[in-house]
Amino acid sequence: MNCPQCGRKVEWTPENKWKPFCCERCKLIDLGEWAAGNHRIPGEPVIDPEEDPNAFH
Numbered sequence: 001m002n003c004p005q006c007g008r009k010v011e012w013t014p015e016n017k018w019k020p021f022c023c024e025r026c027k028l029i030d031l032g033e034w035a036a037g038n039h040r041i042p043g044e045p046v047i048d049p050e051e052d053p054n055a056f057h
Contacts (some may be wrong), residue, residue: 005030 001010001019005026012019021027033039 001012003010003026004009004020004021006022008022008026010016010019012020017025018024021030030039
């Protein structure tokens with residue numbers, strides 16, 4: 001399997017604690033992309049009732 005961040009070959013073994021990434025650096029880069037909103041899971045937006053109390057009325 002290849003690292004989803006850099007494309008380097010990754011051994012899928014119990015010893016590789018960063019899988020599916022090749023290293024901690026690639027894992028943290030990916031986490032930062034999610035936190036920045038650059039990666040998203042498709043679907044309807046979630047409305048937080050605390051942010052918009054009239055959303056469900």
